[in-house]
Amino acid sequence: PRIGIVALCLSGLAIGCGATLVAACAHDRSPEKPKAHSTPATSRPASTPTTRSPSPRSTSPRSTGLPSDITLPPVNAGFDYQLGGAYTVPRGVGVVSRDSEEPPASGVYSICYVNAFQTQPGDISWWKSKHPDLLLRGTNGPVVDSEWDEILLDISTETKRQALMKIVGPWIDGCAAGGFKAVEPDNLDSWTRSGARLTRAHAVAFSRLLVSRAHAAGLAIGQKNALDLGKNARTGIGFDFAIAESCADYEISEGVPECQGYQDIYGNHVIVIEYDDEHFDLACERFGASLSIVRRDGALSTPGSREYVFDLC
Numbered sequence: 001p002r003i004g005i006v007a008l009c010l011s012g013l014a015i016g017c018g019a020t021l022v023a024a025c026a027h028d029r030s031p032e033k034p035k036a037h038s039t040p041a042t043s044r045p046a047s048t049p050t051t052r053s054p055s056p057r058s059t060s061p062r063s064t065g066l067p068s069d070i071t072l073p074p075v076n077a078g079f080d081y082q083l084g085g086a087y088t089v090p091r092g093v094g095v096v097s098r099d100s101e102e103p104p105a106s107g108v109y110s111i112c113y114v115n116a117f118q119t120q121p122g123d124i125s126w127w128k129s130k131h132p133d134l135l136l137r138g139t140n141g142p143v144v145d146s147e148w149d150e151i152l153l154d155i156s157t158e159t160k161r162q163a164l165m166k167i168v169g170p171w172i173d174g175c176a177a178g179g180f181k182a183v184e185p186d187n188l189d190s191w192t193r194s195g196a197r198l199t200r201a202h203a204v205a206f207s208r209l210l211v212s213r214a215h216a217a218g219l220a221i222g223q224k225n226a227l228d229l230g231k232n233a234r235t236g237i238g239f240d241f242a243i244a245e246s247c248a249d250y251e252i253s254e255g256v257p258e259c260q261g262y263q264d265i266y267g268n269h270v271i272v273i274e275y276d277d278e279h280f281d282l283a284c285e286r287f288g289a290s291l292s293i294v295r296r297d298g299a300l301s302t303p304g305s306r307e308y309v310f311d312l313c
Contacts, residue, residue, distance in 0.1 A: 066240065067215070070220050072240055075290070078090075079094075079096070080097075081273050082097065082302075084299055089108055097243070103179070111181070111182045112184065112219075136197055137154070152187075152194055161202075164206070176218050176219050183222070185224060191203045203226075207239070211237055223242045227252070233265065241270065241271070242262040242270045244262045244271070248279040248287075259291065268290045271291070271294075
């Protein structure tokens with residue numbers, strides 16, 4: 001998670017995707033299955049800091065060949081990232097992302113967060129006892145994302161990817177059963193933290209399985225970060241929209257923020273989360289008329305907390 005909190009999973013397990021409490025029974029939340037939620041957000045390694053330059057063109061939403069029962073998030077809608085806990089939807093918000101262990105937000109488009117490529121810190125013992133063979137191993141034991149204390153899942157072979165889908169797939173189904181409209185699988189870029197034990201091709205192959213499962217369940221599915229997958233993320237893998245953390249913080253070329261790269265691929269079906277005022281202001285200035293942009297605190301905390309920050313363009 002670049003800044004991604006794993007908190008959209010109560011209503012429909014999905015790598016941190018929320019599905020409703022009401023649907024908890026439909027999800028099979030037995031002790032045999034770990035939670036699918038997320039962790040608090042922090043910024044990721046950077047490319048080049050952005051500078052203010054003339055606004056890029058705005059693009060129209062891309063057309064989609066999705067089945068009629070699948071809907072994409074409305075473009076340029078107010079967005080809230082509630083991975084740290086569910087709370088009353090703020091005024092002006094039309095799209096909310098929650099952990100799958102939370103119910104979907106009432107009256108708005110709800111996205112279910114699932115941690116699909118790494119373990120949750122609290123679930124490590126479950127994975128080690130039930131599926132040690134699905135944890136990526138290095139010379140000295142499991143490969144750990146030290147920033148989040150999460151072990152990378154081993155997506156290096158088709159056999160292991162299929163075995164992981166027997167765990168993650170039901171999480172996605174749970175999101176749908178809980179009433180969510182889309183799923184957000186986190187840590188798509190885990191291969192970049194694997195010490196070359198995983199590759200982009202492994203991530204692409206597993207992502208295709210996730211996309212197929214989401215679409216079969218009637219859910220749209222979002223690409224979480226990993227802009228370097230390029231247009232293949234949409235045309236080759238099949239992601240329907242993008243969720244981009246801190247995309248105004250980094251540039252794909254001089255004066256062109258990463259946000260533009262996502263917009264070039266998905267049109268205006270891009271959701272942006274910024275975690276500081278400077279880059280939030282930049283994102284709003286450059287993309288506020290076309291994309292969904294929110295300012296949140298890095299802990300994705302709830303109202304009443306000292307850390308809580310929420311703002312829209």
